[in-house]
Amino acid sequence: MVVAEVLTGIALVQKSVEFIKSNISTCQDISTLASSIDDLFRGEKETQQARAKKSGGGIADQFGVESVAEETINAKLAAERLYEISQMIDLRFGHGTWAGILAERSRRIQEAKEAQAAARKEAARRSEELQETIKTVIMVCGVLLVTVGLFVILMISIAKGHRLEESLVLHHG
Numbered sequence: 282m283v284v285a286e287v288l289t290g291i292a293l294v295q296k297s298v299e300f301i302k303s304n305i306s307t308c309q310d311i312s313t314l315a316s317s318i319d320d321l322f323r324g325e326k327e328t329q330q331a332r333a334k335k336s337g338g339g340i341a342d343q344f345g346v347e348s349v350a351e352e353t354i355n356a357k358l359a360a361e362r363l364y365e366i367s368q369m370i371d372l373r374f375g376h377g378t379w380a381g382i383l384a385e386r387s388r389r390i391q392e393a394k395e396a397q398a399a400a401r402k403e404a405a406r407r408s409e410e411l412q413e414t415i416k417t418v419i420m421v422c423g424v425l426l427v428t429v430g431l432f433v434i435l436m437i438s439i440a441k442g443h444r445l446e447e448s449l450v451l452h453h454g
Contacts, residue, residue, distance in 0.1 A: 290325070290331055291328050292324070294321055294325055294358070294362050295324075297320040297321035298366060300314075301314050301317050301366055305370070311370070311378065318366070322363075324359065329359070331355075332352040
């Protein structure tokens, strides 16, 4: 159900924000908060995905005022929490830290997408290569079968011709 997904996303956002707020003043480096920041991003993404999702559930669930309002408000709350944490991170670790985190995250997401695309292309290339190999093997087998068949026919013809010769020699001889 879409509403349950939104609650999961927003609950993850809230939990992450609470942890970051309670630990930001005592942590020595950003790595202490890294898993909570990851959870924050994941929760915000789940909230946005649930809001954008149009399938599943009945028409009343998808377009009901309560559902639409809850999804919209939760998405805005998640965005607010993300902004709030960005300000806290920049205040604690210096201006631009959050922008650096976002840039690095975007770079890694892009690299992962490119790696997946490259893996798909490689798999398609290997599949095509395998198909070509199979076609070649089938053609070679076909040529071999035809060659063997012609050889057998030739041998049978020779054997019949030899018997015919013997028969003629015995008959005329």
